[in-house]
Amino acid sequence: GTTLGASAAERGRYFGAAIAAFKLSDSTYANILNREFNSVTAENEMKWDATEPSQGNFSYTNADRIVSHAQSRGMAIRGHALVWHSQQPGWAQNMGGSALRSAMVNHITQVATKYRGKIHSWDVVNEAFADGGGGGRRDSNLQRTGNDWIEVAFRTARAADPNAKLCYNDYNTDGINAKSTGIYNMVQDFKSRGVPIDCVGFQSHLSNSVSSDYQANLQRFANLGVDVQITELDISGSNQAAVYDTVTRACLAVSRCNGITVWGIRDSDSWRTGQNPLLFDSSGNKKQAYTSTLNAL
Numbered sequence: 184g185t186t187l188g189a190s191a192a193e194r195g196r197y198f199g200a201a202i203a204a205f206k207l208s209d210s211t212y213a214n215i216l217n218r219e220f221n222s223v224t225a226e227n228e229m230k231w232d233a234t235e236p237s238q239g240n241f242s243y244t245n246a247d248r249i250v251s252h253a254q255s256r257g258m259a260i261r262g263h264a265l266v267w268h269s270q271q272p273g274w275a276q277n278m279g280g281s282a283l284r285s286a287m288v289n290h291i292t293q294v295a296t297k298y299r300g301k302i303h304s305w306d307v308v309n310e311a312f313a314d315g316g317g318g319g320r321r322d323s324n325l326q327r328t329g330n331d332w333i334e335v336a337f338r339t340a341r342a343a344d345p346n347a348k349l350c351y352n353d354y355n356t357d358g359i360n361a362k363s364t365g366i367y368n369m370v371q372d373f374k375s376r377g378v379p380i381d382c383v384g385f386q387s388h389l390s391n392s393v394s395s396d397y398q399a400n401l402q403r404f405a406n407l408g409v410d411v412q413i414t415e416l417d418i419s420g421s422n423q424a425a426v427y428d429t430v431t432r433a434c435l436a437v438s439r440c441n442g443i444t445v446w447g448i449r450d451s452d453s454w455r456t457g458q459n460p461l462l463f464d465s466s467g468n469k470k471q472a473y474t475s476t477l478n479a480l
């Protein structure tokens with residue numbers, strides 16, 4: 184193929200980008216999106232603070248702009264993210280206990296029902312594990328409602344949208360390490376107890392290198408019976424093009440790796456300001472990283 188999306192499709196994968204609703208009127212941006220990508224993720228528009236700004240009042244205008252742009256062009260949609268310790272609305276940030284648990288369940292039910300049938304994979308829970316060597320959960324208001332909050336979130340999402348793939352998504356999980364092993368153990372436990380989980384997302388915010396066991400790590404999760412997805416790829420540094428090649432080939436080498444999403448289109452769109460970690464430069468020109476990715480597909 185001559186584009187990322189078409190080439191990925193030939194390999195039975197998608198190639199997606201995180202996008203912002205307010206940029207869809209930028210013709211350079213929209214032209215690259217429409218030409219190159221066949222999946223989208225809302226960079227912020229489906230998060231809790233965006234979709235439920237006050238408790239029980241849901242706001243979908245910006246998320247709907249992304250959904251309709253994608254649907255009218257036949258692009259798949261990754262849902263991101265139903266629950267997360269970050270980007271919670273102010274009203275939820277200081278909640279706890281059973282009130283927060285109920286609010287979480289209602290939020291998942293409402294948002295997953297609203298988009299039922301439109302989302303190929305949902306990040307049900309984002310970034311619930313701690314960094315460092317412990318391999319345990321991150322402290323958060325959600326974690327303090329009880330260790331079962333993640334399985335409750337997945338069961339709730341399954342009930343609301345039975346056909347979406349339900350993913351756990353995190354960062355610093357790009358090799359076999361304490362954090363990724365903590366998540367691996369959770370997935371294994373969920374599978375053994377029948378808690379619904381279908382996929383694990385590897386954000387893959389990388390800086391100039393990738394663990395030599397990146398592919399082996401994807402494969403060990405796949406061997407548990409879940410799909411794996413590269414969900415927020417961006418790579419800084421002078422070795423960028425080579426690392427994009429390695430990551431792309433790793434996904435293609437794992438049959439359960441469904442696809443790759445880059446976290447933005449042009450370098451100027453990146454949340455990593457000044458690091459130029461994406462595939463298109465700030466003028467929308469293809470970078471060397473683009474070419475190495477396309478050639479790897």
Ligand code: XIL
Binds near residue numbers: 226227
């Ligand atoms: C980032 C967005 O790119 C920014 O626009 C926003 O200000 C903060 O969040 N992990 C995630 C994403 O799961 O949701 C984050 O996105 C980047 C890190």
